[in-house]
Amino acid sequence: xxxxxxxxxxxxxxxxxxxxxxxxxxxxxxxxxxxxxxxxxxxxxxxxxxxxxxxxxxxxxxxxxxxxxxxxxxxxxxxxxxxxxxxxxxxxxxxxxxxxxxxxxxxxxxxxxxxxxxxxxxxxxxxxxxxxxxxxxxxxxxxxxxxxxxxxxxxxxxxxxxxxxxxxxxxxxxxxxxxxxxxxxxxxxxxxxxxxxxxxxxxxxxxxxxxxxxxxxxxxxxxxxxxxxxxxxxxxxxxxxxxxxxxxxxxxxxxxxxxxxxxxxxxxxxxxxxxxxxxxxxxxxxxxxxxxxxxxxxxxxxxxxxxxxxxxxxxxxxxxxxxxxxxxxxxxxxxxxxxxxxxxxxxxx
Amino acid sequence: xxxxxxxxxxxxxxxxxxxxxxxxxxxxxxxxxxxxxxxxxxxxxxxxxxxxxxxxxxxxxxxxxxxxxxxxxxxxxxxxxxxxxxxxxxxxxxxxxxxxxxxxxxxxxxxxxxxxxxxxxxxxxxxxxxxxxxxxxxxxxxxxxxxxxxxxxxxxxxxxxxxxxxxxxxxxxxxxxxxxxxxxxxxxxxxxxxxxxxxxxxxxxxxxxxxxxxxxxxxxxxxxxxxxxxxxxxxxxxxxxxxxxxxxxxxxxxxxxxxxxxxxxxxxxxxxxxxxxxxxxxxxxxxxxxxxxxxxxxxxxxxxxxxxxxxxxxxxxxxxxxxxxxxxxxxxxxxxxxxxxxxxxxxxxxxxx
Numbered sequence: 001x002x003x004x005x006x007x008x009x010x011x012x013x014x015x016x017x018x019x020x021x022x023x024x025x026x027x028x029x030x031x032x033x034x035x036x037x038x039x040x041x042x043x044x045x046x047x048x049x050x051x052x053x054x055x056x057x058x059x060x061x062x063x064x065x066x067x068x069x070x071x072x073x074x075x076x077x078x079x080x081x082x083x084x085x086x087x088x089x090x091x092x093x094x095x096x097x098x099x100x101x102x103x104x105x106x107x108x109x110x111x112x113x114x115x116x117x118x119x120x121x122x123x124x125x126x127x128x129x130x131x132x133x134x135x136x137x138x139x140x141x142x143x144x145x146x147x148x149x150x151x152x153x154x155x156x157x158x159x160x161x162x163x164x165x166x167x168x169x170x171x172x173x174x175x176x177x178x179x180x181x182x183x184x185x186x187x188x189x190x191x192x193x194x195x196x197x198x199x200x201x202x203x204x205x206x207x208x209x210x211x212x213x214x215x216x217x218x219x220x221x222x223x224x225x226x227x228x229x230x231x232x233x234x235x236x237x238x239x240x241x242x243x244x245x246x247x248x249x250x251x252x253x254x255x256x257x258x259x260x261x262x263x264x265x266x267x268x269x270x271x272x273x274x275x276x277x278x279x280x281x282x283x284x285x286x287x288x289x290x291x292x293x294x295x296x297x298x299x300x301x302x303x304x305x306x307x308x309x310x311x312x313x314x315x316x317x318x319x320x321x322x323x324x325x326x327x328x329x330x331x332x333x334x335x336x337x338x339x340x341x342x343x344x345x346x347x348x349x
Numbered sequence: 350x351x352x353x354x355x356x357x358x359x360x361x362x363x364x365x366x367x368x369x370x371x372x373x374x375x376x377x378x379x380x381x382x383x384x385x386x387x388x389x390x391x392x393x394x395x396x397x398x399x400x401x402x403x404x405x406x407x408x409x410x411x412x413x414x415x416x417x418x419x420x421x422x423x424x425x426x427x428x429x430x431x432x433x434x435x436x437x438x439x440x441x442x443x444x445x446x447x448x449x450x451x452x453x454x455x456x457x458x459x460x461x462x463x464x465x466x467x468x469x470x471x472x473x474x475x476x477x478x479x480x481x482x483x484x485x486x487x488x489x490x491x492x493x494x495x496x497x498x499x500x501x502x503x504x505x506x507x508x509x510x511x512x513x514x515x516x517x518x519x520x521x522x523x524x525x526x527x528x529x530x531x532x533x534x535x536x537x538x539x540x541x542x543x544x545x546x547x548x549x550x551x552x553x554x555x556x557x558x559x560x561x562x563x564x565x566x567x568x569x570x571x572x573x574x575x576x577x578x579x580x581x582x583x584x585x586x587x588x589x590x591x592x593x594x595x596x597x598x599x600x601x602x603x604x605x606x607x608x609x610x611x612x613x614x615x616x617x618x619x620x621x622x623x624x625x626x627x628x629x630x631x632x633x634x635x636x637x638x639x640x641x642x643x644x645x646x647x648x649x650x651x652x653x654x655x656x657x658x659x660x661x662x663x664x665x666x667x668x669x670x671x672x673x674x675x676x677x678x679x680x681x682x683x684x685x686x687x688x689x690x691x692x693x694x695x696x697x698x699x700x701x702x
Contacts, residue, residue, distance in 0.1 A: 103523065152697060163519050164696055170467075170526060171692040174631065178685030181556055182678055185549065192545055195552075199537045274530065323538070330534035334527040338510055341523035 022288045022298075029301035033082075036308045040078040041070060044315045045322075048074075072206070080205035080213075080269045081311050081325070082304040085276055087217045087266035089303020090224050090296060091259045092277020093284075097231040097292050098255045099153050101162040102282065102340060106142075106263040107274025109165065110172030114145030115267035116198060117176035124183040124190040131209045135216070135268040142264030145172055146256045154252075200271035200326025202311055213265040220261030224296060227254045231292040273326040275333020276303050282336070382645045382654055389644075389657040393664060397437045400668050401429060435567045440559060440667040440680075441660035442570055443626060444633055446619040448659020449581055449652050451634030452641070453616035456588045456650040457609055458521060461695060464635040465504070465620040468525040471629035472532040473503020474621070475555045478628070479539045482551045492554065493625035500624055503528060504617045557630035557681025559667050566626050573622045581615045581652060588612065588650045630681045632688025633659050633666075639695060 041053045048056075048066050056070035088106060095104040106112050118141030122128045128137075152168045184191040196204075233246040242248065266273075280303040284295050307325060310332070314323040402408055408416075408425050416426035454463040465471070477499020481487035487495065511524040536555070540548045553560075587608040590598040595605045623630060637659035641651050644658075663680070666687070670680040 108526070152693075163522055164699065166523065166526065168693065168696050171689050171696060174685055175689030175693070178556075178631075178682050178689060181552065182682040182686070185553055185556065185679065185682070186676060188545060188549060191549055191552070195537070195541050195548065199534070199541055274534075324541075327534045327538050330530050334531040337527040337530070338524050341520050341527070342510070342513060 022294050025288055025298055033301055033305050036305060037078055040308055040312055041074045043312055045320050076205045076207045076210050077202045079210045080202040081308045083214055083217050084266040084270040085304035085307025086300050087262035088276040089280040089299040090221060091262040093281035093295055093299045094224055094255050094258055096281050098234060101165055103162055103166050105278035109149050109169035111142050111145045111263045112267050112272035113173035113176045114141035115264055116272045117141055117180050120180040120183055120194055123193050124187055131212050135212055138268035139264035143260040146259045150256055197271045199324045200273035201324035202270040205269060209269050213269045216261050216265040220258050223254055223258040227251055228293040228296050273329055275329045276306055279333050279336050280306055382647055385644045386654045386657055389661055393441055393661045396664050400437050401433050435563045439562055439567050440663045442574055443623045444663025445656040445660035446623050447633040448637035449656040450616045450619035452638040452650050452652045452655035453612050455638050456592055457612060461639060466631050467522050468507045469503045469529040470500045470620055471631055472529040474500030474624045474629055475536050476532045478554055479536055479551055483539055483543045497621050497625050500621050553679050554628045556679035557628040558679035559627050560677055570626055577619055584611050585652050631685045633662055633684050636688045636691050637662055
């Protein structure tokens with residue numbers, strides 16, 4: 001791996017210093033995440049003191065406004081951000097590794113749009129508004145689009161080109177968005193419900209949402225970690241990985257299941273937030289080198305950092321109003337995509 | 350040379366060709382392309398007549414003839430000439446502009462998936478229109494101007510961001526997707542912040558719709574097309590060489606970057622006038638040149654045929670949007686669903702090769 005990943009600058013360092021760097025990255029990430037979780041509980045339209053936040057969590061009695069804000073708004077919002085962030089990040093890392101496509105991400109490839117479309121169907125036709133309906137619809141949508149993308153990715157003999165895979169995502173998003181808007185444009189109630197949700201923000205998350213999605217996301221994370229070392233072999237290319245005994249079908253099935261669980265549950269909780277899964281695995285790979293086990297581990301820490309950071313920043317930039325996290329991730333993430341495309345040697349993309 | 354000027358010192362590839370002599374300039378069109386173009390024009394005319402005489406208020410041909418010569422119920426004349434005819438003409442004209450614009454982009458990016466949508470034009474024009482509708486509560490013409498400014502600014506931005514000692518197709522596509530993603534986020538936020546009624550009408554504009562358009566839009570549209578379409582046909586001469594690669598084109602005497610800039614400007618202008626008139630109608634620009642190429646069995650840019658194909662497609666799509674589901678849908682919803690599916694089919698077929 002070390003020798004092959006010459007572009008990462010890892011080759012020049014010794015294996016020992018790489019390991020120390022990785023562990024340091026993990027610890028720094030955990031500290032940063034803890035700090036952001038605390039900040040997320042404290043900052044917002046009403047700033048809450050550390051003491052009040054702690055007393056709200058550990059000795060809640062519902063008597064003060066701070067108690068209620070922390071327990072019913074800030075805490076579920078923070079947890080939903082962390083869970084959904086990890087879900088989007090790991091889903092992105094999995095897709096990038098399994099398709100060997102640096103531009104992949106559940107948002108770019110249309111998986112989030114699939115979830116959003118089925119949620120639109122659930123809201124528009126059935127009038128369902130509960131989180132359970134959102135979760136099921138979202139999982140179905142994520143599964144169908146993951147499957148379609150997977151078919152496209154395996155269509156070519158020499159593997160599909162990266163631009164083509166991205167365009168597949170654009171096409172899927174466009175079709176689903178078009179049909180979705182033919183439903184919402186005729187139904188003001190559905191339009192009103194979807195226009196807020198479609199941006200993507202953890203602001204409206206409740207404890208029920210967190211409870212519903214956490215087992216699904218944990219299952220997705222466990223699935224993903226189970227194939228982390230196989231993905232290292234996939235990175236070597238189809239021929240070499242077959243020679244080394246990797247079971248391509250097994251890997252693909254696990255990737256589809258994991259991406260469905262992660263992107264589906266994440267989208268149901270906070271809406272279709274894009275670019276988290278694109279940026280974080282890239283940043284992590286750039287920091288610690290191309291070992292999928294470490295990329296996944298650090299993505300689980302750093303993707304929630306990005307998501308939570310975007311959410312907190314969104315509460316501050318338009319204070320006393322709020323800017324949705326989904327807008328901030330797009331505003332930060334799209335330039336990253338552009339930079340990746342402009343990078344020297346990106347011709348092979 | 351598909352629609353190129355045939356001069357003595359330049360080889361003309363089309364053996365069976367129809368020559369059109371106009372002053373010093375002669376266009377040579379391969380025979381198959383001429384036949385396909387003729388058939389497309391005839392089909393468009395038939396469908397246009399079908400649309401004119403169908404609808405909620407059925408009119409027979411005899412009644413129509415009477416109305417035209419000034420006899421019979423004057424209401425028939427109003428319905429036909431003032432309501433339906435401008436809309437049919439607009440649908441065809443807008444579709445034709447989109448088809449030509451798409452043919453230019455696909456030829457320039459040397460990619461069957463290239464279209465003005467790809468370089469962020471639609472997202473940008475929607476942003477411009479939203480700013481005008483929501484912040485300045487502008488009317489039809491202000492919205493059109495906002496859309497023009499937004500779309501052209503976005504397309505230029507994408508072009509500049511993708512520039513790196515020249516513009517490559519793949520970089521243009523990815524940069525376009527990135528810029529479009531940012532604008533879409535901003536658009537979604539504006540839609541969310543607005544009052545429901547205004548937001549919905551803005552969203553209908555954003556889908557692309559011919560509902561409510563008439564003679565007031567048709568005449569400026571015809572004038573704009575009368576300038577842009579001949580200009581496009583004239584400047585499209587180097588496209589054939591450019592499809593063979595920048596080096597070959599350069600060697601055969603084409604100033605590649607200049608030609609690309611002129612053609613891209615014309616392509617953007619063609620899409621811009623459509624967007625200004627009716628909002629971003631997506632996927633016609635992508636699909637029309639593809640079908641034209643298959644029918645014409647030509648590898649060239651086929652601008653004229655693509656234009657006719659685009660006109661035919663938008664005529665059909667607009668009829669379906671008005672009548673197929675019992676409610677008046679924006680035509681853009683039809684084109685994005687059906688065109689998008691065709692786009693995916695193309696991708697899959699390309700992947701199989």
